Amino acid sequence: MKVSKVMTAKEAVSKFIQDGTTMAIGSFFHTIAYDITHEIIRQEKKHLTICAPSFNDHADQMIGAGCVDRIESSYVWMEVFGPLYCFRRAMEKGIPHKIEMEDYTNFAMTVRLLAGSLGIPYVPVHSMKGSDMINYSSWRGENKVKLLQDPFGSGVAHALVPALNPDIGYIHAQRSDEEGNFQMWGILGDAPFSMRACKNVIVSVEEVVSRDVIGRDPNRTVLPGYKVVAVVEAPFGSHPKNCQGYYGVDRDFIFKYIRESQTEEGWKKFMDEWVFGVADRTEYLKKYIDTFGMKKFMDLRAKDMSSSSVNYGY
């Protein structure tokens, strides 16, 4: 009998995320684990290196809280919604402290994680060639990217980007069993490679389901559960972002964060209310419904557009 890995976000973060760790934060806009992110902030983790092809407000919140020293990514911004002010304050003014970033491209970061997931040392790409991302490095120096003439004689030089193998990764997903065989659908973002590249993985999910549910549709499983060290059940764990089949993007809440985080004081007030002022995701949800009403909450919920199932028979 396998041992259940289901635990609270509090236990998972305190047990598996150490100060100074290199951490991949999975997904692209959709299914980002805000529940784990907020717990990292509440536990005041320090000196983290955070890695992902692209980051949004979850990274901004960790930067503002002083958890982050280094970023390996291509992007820290809130898309069409606007800039992220903690990131800008840290990069421009060293508030709350100076942080460093190694700038790659979205594809370069994705293939760095692919290389990490396959156990190969680097990948040659067209991306980054001729850009200043080649000329400037923050801490990796010569080991950020190298140019190499194709040894097979095409006559073209490529940028070699190194594999990335973070100590730990975390991600939000639709469902997992107790052993950590988790499944995602919709926009997969940097998954499955980002999480496969990590030594250990924490997954937070909308629902913990039986192993039997997973086994009925195994093509949807992101990685084998043996890599997963903790499964956290966190309905609405990706709010204010979306989770396909569960809820949509909370545009108003994203704009609220951007508006309030324009000043340090505004940002602190937001965080006191929505991160430090709640013990866990259950309290966060309760606070959300108390503040914005049940109707707003219900409006976020996804309608049923279930797919037809496939026959796995033999």
Added chain:
Amino acid sequence: MTNEYDDFTLQELMAVSAAREIKDGEKVIIGTGLPLLGAFLAQKTHAPNMIAIYESGAIDCKPVVTPLSVADAVLVPGAAMQGGLMEALGLVHKGELDVGFLGGAQIDKYGNLNAHVIGDYYKPKVRFAGSGGSNDIGAGCKRTIVMMLHQKQRFPEKVDFVTTPGYFGGAGQRDKMGFPGGGPSVVVSTMGILRFHRETKEMYLESYYPGVTIEQIIASTGWNLMIADDVKETEHPSPELIRILREEIDPTGVFLKKQ
């Protein structure tokens, strides 16, 4: 009788201008905002066989509701294929896509784009988002459409930081890199339409928007901008295109602010 769609806003003109750049049957990687409106307008009019691809991995998607972000869940149901970054940017990197959209904080004379910093890289005066997929799209797509706010500080002779190379310092330089993609073909700015000289690869003004003068465009550009011999006013969008934009593509006015 005046038609309520006779009039158009700057944003609508830019969306229409972007749409005109897309040919039927092309594979296009699009972002949110104006590129999205332009691409869907093309698909609803002259380019019904366009294949819309999002960075988030939604391929040949036909959303019934306007997506608010490149990773909006409305993109997924009805798409021909849904993957992740690897599936979308992999197609870009391989050189299979015809058109990509780009933007940034600065663009220079040869179409090089900056989306990183104003000032020193290590101690920036302003720090921006970074490349995201823009460098990848610039390297891989057969051609790119750049959409830019036309201001002097955003159109310097040389960008502070090259995020996405255009034609580097001019003729022949891009070819040496071996990119699958051909570089920027047009800049749809907030003042007019600019292209790149066939031989020198220097940017020039092709047409100016109604109400904008060539002098104003020159004054808003950080180098001595070349003007096409046959420079003219940008073609006005037909009322039908404006109707489709307002009523079918962005009926709630998410991107096109209601006048």
